Amino acid sequence: MSYKFRGGVHPDYMKSPEIPVTVIAPPKQVVIPMAQHIGAPCKPLVQVGDYVKMYQKIGENPAPVSAPVHASVSGKVVAIEPRPHPLGDLIPAVVIENDFQDTPELMEPLTEEQLKDPEAILTRIREAGVVGMGGAMFPTALKIRGGIGKVDTLIINGAECEPYLNGDHLTMLNFPEQLLKGIELVRIAQGVEKAYYGIEKNKQDAIDLLNSLNPAQYGIEIVPENVKYPQGGEKMQVKAITNREVKPGGLPSGVGCNVVSTRTAYAIYQACYEGKSVIERIVTYGGSALAAPVNGLTRVGTSFEHIAEQCGGFVKTPRKIVLGGPMMGICATTLEAVNVKGTAGVLFFTEDEDRHVDNPTCIHCGKCLTVCPMNLEPLFMYMYYTKRDFEMMAKYHITDCFECGSCSFNCPARMPLTHAFKTAKIMFQQKAAKEKAKAEAEAAAKEAAK
Amino acid sequence: MSEKKERIVFDVAYQPQVKTNRDTQRIMLDVIIALMPAAVWAVYQFGINALVLMLVSCASAVFFEWGYRKLLKKEQTIDDLSAVVTGLMLSMTLPPSTPWWVPVIGVFFAIVVVKQLYGGIGKNFLNPALAGRAFLMASYASIMGTYSVPRALKGTVDAVTMATPLSYMYGEAAMPKYYSLKAIFLGTTAGALGEVSALLLILGGLYLVYRKVIRWRIPLSFLGTVAILSLVFGYGTLDRGGWMLYNLFTGGIILNGFFMATDYTTSPVTFKGQILYGFGIGAITMLIRYFGGFPEGVSYAILIMNLCTWAIDKGFHRHQFGVTKEDIAAEKAAKKAAKKEAV
Numbered sequence: 001m002s003y004k005f006r007g008g009v010h011p012d013y014m015k016s017p018e019i020p021v022t023v024i025a026p027p028k029q030v031v032i033p034m035a036q037h038i039g040a041p042c043k044p045l046v047q048v049g050d051y052v053k054m055y056q057k058i059g060e061n062p063a064p065v066s067a068p069v070h071a072s073v074s075g076k077v078v079a080i081e082p083r084p085h086p087l088g089d090l091i092p093a094v095v096i097e098n099d100f101q102d103t104p105e106l107m108e109p110l111t112e113e114q115l116k117d118p119e120a121i122l123t124r125i126r127e128a129g130v131v132g133m134g135g136a137m138f139p140t141a142l143k144i145r146g147g148i149g150k151v152d153t154l155i156i157n158g159a160e161c162e163p164y165l166n167g168d169h170l171t172m173l174n175f176p177e178q179l180l181k182g183i184e185l186v187r188i189a190q191g192v193e194k195a196y197y198g199i200e201k202n203k204q205d206a207i208d209l210l211n212s213l214n215p216a217q218y219g220i221e222i223v224p225e226n227v228k229y230p231q232g233g234e235k236m237q238v239k240a241i242t243n244r245e246v247k248p249g250g251l252p253s254g255v256g257c258n259v260v261s262t263r264t265a266y267a268i269y270q271a272c273y274e275g276k277s278v279i280e281r282i283v284t285y286g287g288s289a290l291a292a293p294v295n296g297l298t299r300v301g302t303s304f305e306h307i308a309e310q311c312g313g314f315v316k317t318p319r320k321i322v323l324g325g326p327m328m329g330i331c332a333t334t335l336e337a338v339n340v341k342g343t344a345g346v347l348f349f350t351e352d353e354d355r356h357v358d359n360p361t362c363i364h365c366g367k368c369l370t371v372c373p374m375n376l377e378p379l380f381m382y383m384y385y386t387k388r389d390f391e392m393m394a395k396y397h398i399t400d401c402f403e404c405g406s407c408s409f410n411c412p413a414r415m416p417l418t419h420a421f422k423t424a425k426i427m428f429q430q431k432a433a434k435e436k437a438k439a440e441a442e443a444a445a446k447e448a449a450k
Numbered sequence: 451m452s453e454k455k456e457r458i459v460f461d462v463a464y465q466p467q468v469k470t471n472r473d474t475q476r477i478m479l480d481v482i483i484a485l486m487p488a489a490v491w492a493v494y495q496f497g498i499n500a501l502v503l504m505l506v507s508c509a510s511a512v513f514f515e516w517g518y519r520k521l522l523k524k525e526q527t528i529d530d531l532s533a534v535v536t537g538l539m540l541s542m543t544l545p546p547s548t549p550w551w552v553p554v555i556g557v558f559f560a561i562v563v564v565k566q567l568y569g570g571i572g573k574n575f576l577n578p579a580l581a582g583r584a585f586l587m588a589s590y591a592s593i594m595g596t597y598s599v600p601r602a603l604k605g606t607v608d609a610v611t612m613a614t615p616l617s618y619m620y621g622e623a624a625m626p627k628y629y630s631l632k633a634i635f636l637g638t639t640a641g642a643l644g645e646v647s648a649l650l651l652i653l654g655g656l657y658l659v660y661r662k663v664i665r666w667r668i669p670l671s672f673l674g675t676v677a678i679l680s681l682v683f684g685y686g687t688l689d690r691g692g693w694m695l696y697n698l699f700t701g702g703i704i705l706n707g708f709f710m711a712t713d714y715t716t717s718p719v720t721f722k723g724q725i726l727y728g729f730g731i732g733a734i735t736m737l738i739r740y741f742g743g744f745p746e747g748v749s750y751a752i753l754i755m756n757l758c759t760w761a762i763d764k765g766f767h768r769h770q771f772g773v774t775k776e777d778i779a780a781e782k783a784a785k786k787a788a789k790k791e792a793v
Contacts, residue, residue: 331462366719405466
């Protein structure tokens with residue numbers, strides 16, 4: 001049984017798990033961005049003219065918060081230059097001319113003994129470039145390592161509460177056994193006895209299938225959860241499964257929990273049992289610009305333009321490219337951008353999905369306050385944001401907002417609430433940085449005076 | 451490479467990229483739908499003048515809002531239907547025999563003075579419809595206090611005008627037989643247009659709760675307070691249970707409880723605040739009924755509590771997710787200790 005969290009919304013789910021997975025043919029050229037994780041970008045290990053193999057490591061950075069990147073096709077490196085990154089900006093990338101041979105360079109699968117050794121598993125997780133594939137793209141090895149000793153409950157996130165997305169659901173249906181083995185590996189690496197796998201009840205077929213494989217033998221318990229957005233939020237998962245509440249500003253490990261996503265666990269299985277690094281994933285393509293949604297197995301580094309062609313082209317002119325789910329996904333600015341490890345979906349929205357209003361007016365209905373899973377008061381936060389009143393914004397805990405978008409979604413007046421809070425959080429960061437710099441400068445001046 | 455692709459400029463926005471279908475207009479439409487049963491009943495009971503009053507009221511509300519914003523070169527907001535709701539609500543509080551020009555004046559005050567001068571929808575601090583009614587009560591007391599005979603009582607009562615149940619309840623004269631509890635609940639009594647039928651108003655209110663336009667807290671705590679106070683402090687010759695039901699179903703308690711007190715802009719949004727707000731309205735209403743000069747006090751009670759809304763919301767500021775009771779207690783203890791030290 002799962003515990004309930006307060007608030008949340010029920011968006012139109014628009015899911016299409018019944019559509020079988022198709023393979024998006026790799027393009028002539030793939031563009032592998034050197035930053036596919038939170039933290040320091042990688043430095044290319046190859047040079048223009050080199051021949052690289054599929055799964056081969058082509059970028060690395062020894063910094064702790066980083067993950068290596070790998071070639072998703074075999075072929076010749078034709079350029080190493082800044083290219084459009086899906087999250088905006090130009091980021092250095094390795095461009096590979098595909099030779100369509102898919103010549104692989106796999107790592108050695110881990111041995112029986114190594115599969116029981118947390119250190120070996122963690123090393124492999126890092127080597128394979130596994131990052132949080134729910135979208136945050138935090139290096140997974142670091143996340144697990146950081147929790148060792150503190151964490152008593154491992155939670156696997158299978159909520160997939162975002163509308164449109166089917167990747168996790170299809171992974172559960174198509175690779176149930178591999179998935180369970182992957183979770184077992186995470187559990188061993190984390191050093192805990194039991195892992196809880198939280199899955200929303202709208203994926204009943206997947207729950208039944210996983211339960212029929214006796215998950216207990218892997219030390220896993222399946223926990224069906226209520227269908228409500230944002231059930232898949234880290235803090236909501238912890239609450240749903242353990243009834244513990246993560247402290248404001250804290251991490252799940254603060255209450256002895258660690259949350260790993262479904263797709264990450266599967267990537268860990270592939271890395272350890274098959275020696276494959278992260279170069280492809282099931283991505284859902286949807287939105288009214290496409291004739292029908294597509295669940296496509298897509299290589300990292302495929303441009304959105306190529307993907308759109310493979311999905312049958314646009315039936316309407318898209319106005320927005322949304323990365324990930326529509327509730328928390330942000331927008332790409334160009335079709336030249338490529339999908340990365342953390343891309344769970346790409347939605348091509350037209351004006352049909354657009355509900356923008358010029359000059360919206362708050363009618364003080366309080367619907368934002370009812371749905372806020374963090375128990376905040378968005379309408380007052382917004383009011384103080386428009387006044388740039390930092391003191392009151394802090395008093396109304398604006399920095400505790402995790403930008404789930406429930407308030408904006410539910411707002412009948414279409415106020416840009418989440419937008420404002422995201423901006424406000426950046427403003428707070430800048431302010432803190434400025435104050436820190438000022439304090440340091442003052443300290444340095446004092447030192448000099450002495 | 452002469453072929454140059456046309457470059458699409460994409461929209462960008464922070465999340466969420468999807469939004470609910472229910473906008474302000476849809477909510478206002480729900481309120482209008484919820485008022486319809488009572489409105490139709492009013493036209494049936496009080497004749498064509500009821501319809502005229504409602505139409506004039508709505509039309510002038512839309513006209514004044516349009517005209518004001520046109521004159522001041524502001525963006526038009528009439529399509530959010532909030533002006534129609536204000537007009538309809540105001541007409542519901544009028545006696546059936548009111549001349550047609552009276553709502554025009556009331557609506558002018560409601561829309562222009564109370565709503566638009568403070569910035570339009572979402573900015574007013576008083577309920578426009580009730581402020582308009584209060585204005586009319588002060589200006590045309592005799593018109594606002596004369597009630598015509600409903601169709602159901604045409605044969606029974608041999609007069610043009612008659613007293614409402616509420617004036618019998620708190621007056622000297624004994625309650626006539628035709629004002630039975632059933633008559634009051636169904637709405638075959640004299641009274642303001644939209645206030646007579648408790649049954650139809652409750653139906654409309656439940657529709658609003660079902661559609662999640664309003665939440666149950668304000669109506670429940672308001673009606674609950676009225677019920678408990680009238681149960682505890684009996685009055686007149688009726689038994690206590692009957693007295694309580696008479697109090698609930700007469701006057702504007704149901705209409706105001708479900709439709710006026712829950713007005714978004716002028717009611718608190720915090721959960722505990724809503725309970726306190728409803729309690730305040732109930733208590734002030736009963737104070738006015740027992741001790742005040744008017745037989746009816748709901749509209750004034752709501753206007754008074756409207757003024758407290760901001761303070762109530764500030765007072766019930768919530769703790770965010772993850773803050774436990776122990777944390778709150780610890781914080782309080784720390785504050786106390788700091789105070790002691792300062793002393």
